[in-house]
Amino acid sequence: MSLWSRTRNAVYGEITRTSMELFLTRGFDATTIDDIAAAAGISRRSFFRYFGTKEDVVLGDLATRGDLIRQALEARPDGEDPWDALCAALHSVKDAAYGSDEEMLAVFKMVHQTPSLRARSIEKHLQWQAMLTPEIRRRLGADPSDPLDVRAEALVASVLTCLDVAGEAWGRADGKVPLEDLFDAAAAAVHGGSS
Amino acid sequence: MSLWSRTRNAVYGEITRTSMELFLTRGFDATTIDDIAAAAGISRRSFFRYFGTKEDVVLGDLATRGDLIRQALEARPDGEDPWDALCAALHSVKDAAYGSDEEMLAVFKMVHQTPSLRARSIEKHLQWQAMLTPEIRRRLGADPSDPLDVRAEALVASVLTCLDVAGEAWGRADGKVPLEDLFDAAAAAVHGGSS
DNA sequence: TGACCATCTGGCACTCGGTGTCAATGAGGC
DNA sequence: GCCTCATTGACACCGAGTGCCAGATGGTCA
Numbered sequence: 001m002s003l004w005s006r007t008r009n010a011v012y013g014e015i016t017r018t019s020m021e022l023f024l025t026r027g028f029d030a031t032t033i034d035d036i037a038a039a040a041g042i043s044r045r046s047f048f049r050y051f052g053t054k055e056d057v058v059l060g061d062l063a064t065r066g067d068l069i070r071q072a073l074e075a076r077p078d079g080e081d082p083w084d085a086l087c088a089a090l091h092s093v094k095d096a097a098y099g100s101d102e103e104m105l106a107v108f109k110m111v112h113q114t115p116s117l118r119a120r121s122i123e124k125h126l127q128w129q130a131m132l133t134p135e136i137r138r139r140l141g142a143d144p145s146d147p148l149d150v151r152a153e154a155l156v157a158s159v160l161t162c163l164d165v166a167g168e169a170w171g172r173a174d175g176k177v178p179l180e181d182l183f184d185a186a187a188a189a190v191h192g193g194s195s
Numbered sequence: 196m197s198l199w200s201r202t203r204n205a206v207y208g209e210i211t212r213t214s215m216e217l218f219l220t221r222g223f224d225a226t227t228i229d230d231i232a233a234a235a236g237i238s239r240r241s242f243f244r245y246f247g248t249k250e251d252v253v254l255g256d257l258a259t260r261g262d263l264i265r266q267a268l269e270a271r272p273d274g275e276d277p278w279d280a281l282c283a284a285l286h287s288v289k290d291a292a293y294g295s296d297e298e299m300l301a302v303f304k305m306v307h308q309t310p311s312l313r314a315r316s317i318e319k320h321l322q323w324q325a326m327l328t329p330e331i332r333r334r335l336g337a338d339p340s341d342p343l344d345v346r347a348e349a350l351v352a353s354v355l356t357c358l359d360v361a362g363e364a365w366g367r368a369d370g371k372v373p374l375e376d377l378f379d380a381a382a383a384a385v386h387g388g389s390s
Numbered sequence: 391t392g393a394c395c396a397t398c399t400g401g402c403a404c405t406c407g408g409t410g411t412c413a414a415t416g417a418g419g420c
Numbered sequence: 421g422c423c424t425c426a427t428t429g430a431c432a433c434c435g436a437g438t439g440c441c442a443g444a445t446g447g448t449c450a
Binding site for chain 1: 310313314315317318321342343344345346347348349350352353356357359360361363364367368372377380381382384385386387
């Protein structure tokens with residue numbers, strides 16, 4: 001690994017750490033890009049060379065996690081009910097990207113309380129949806145070129161919606177109940193006959 | 196009705212008409228507020244006195260429609276299955292806010308293709324979710340102060356997600372299939388044992 | 391009719407997020 | 421040492437959105 005890559009990774013981490021600290025103390029909207037740049041010791045312009053938007057600092061690695069979920073889904077047994085397979089795939093991808101539970105909780109609260117972050121978060125879920133739908137279509141035996149077969153999209157989108165609802169409730173409850181339990185309860189309420 | 200209200204309504208309609216025409220021809224992102232203001236014969240500043248954001252011109256009346264859906268939901272029989280009641284409430288609120296089907300289709304496509312519009316649209320759905328959840332909680336007999344009971348939120352959010360999926364498919368299919376049919380198919384795929 | 395108040399309006403300056411450009415700097419390979 | 425290329429900071433620019441203020445206009449009361 002060249003020096004360029006190393007310094008780039010270091011700066012990347014420095015921006016992330018500095019930004020999150022500012023976000024969690026001052027609040028997301030109250031923190032400007034200039035604040036971050038000054039605190040991280042870089043120029044305003046360079047910030048945008050590492051992150052496309054301010055929201056990407058918080059939600060940047062969500063795209064990566066979507067790929068993990070897709071892999072987990074494809075690893076599920078072929079005959080399994082698609083809904084159950086989706087739930088299992090989500091279960092198997094624990095959030096290992098956070099330093100501590102308190103930090104993860106604080107981030108969750110911030111995302112769900114900040115409109116722009118909430119919107120971006122849902123956009124990321126739409127990306128996940130696009131990543132997971134083909135596999136569900138295959139399992140359903142749906143014609144890949146039929147734009148009118150909405151079953152796969154509906155299943156994937158609803159499971160992700162359950163995850164979103166569970167995440168919001170988890171934040172409201174200050175993490176006192178495991179996120180997985182909330183997700184299971186949400187999924188069971190929507191899709192009656194499964195775990 | 197005073198002259199103030201009448202002129203205000205007139206200006207409101209003029210901005211809406213002019214904006215939509217520009218959006219549908221040039222595209223949403225390619226149309227600036229200055230373009231709209233110039234075409235509508237008002238000042239840039241006045242535009243923001245009628246609409247909080249550019250997206251509100253397209254999605255402004257969605258909040259109103261959410262209230263209609265809530266009323267339709269509350270009018271459903273008390274013993275009805277919550278999921279079916281939600282679906283029926285959505286069915287009963289047809290989109291009467293569009294001049295023609297082609298225009299409605301064009302607006303749908305624009306919303307689903309423009310990230311900022313898509314995000315705002317989802318935010319509006321979150322508002323609907325907040326409006327509809329209390330009634331579903333009541334029907335489920337859930338404790339209103341229990342933040343851990345996610346069943347109602349999950350049901351409402353999933354139904355709205357099905358509507359979103361159906362809307363997207365409807366746009367992809369150029370409106371060749373009734374939106375209601377797509378919604379029913381999506382809802383049936385998610386919530387197995389109902390129409 | 392004239393005075394008075396509320397409302398609406400346009401114009402200006404400003405903040406903030408995000409982008410294009412360009413010259414300077416420093417690492418990597420020859 | 422030299423050439424190339426990625427990275428950087430600085431500057432200018434754009435568009436969305438807000439705060440402020442002076443002026444115009446409608447509504448109301450005397």
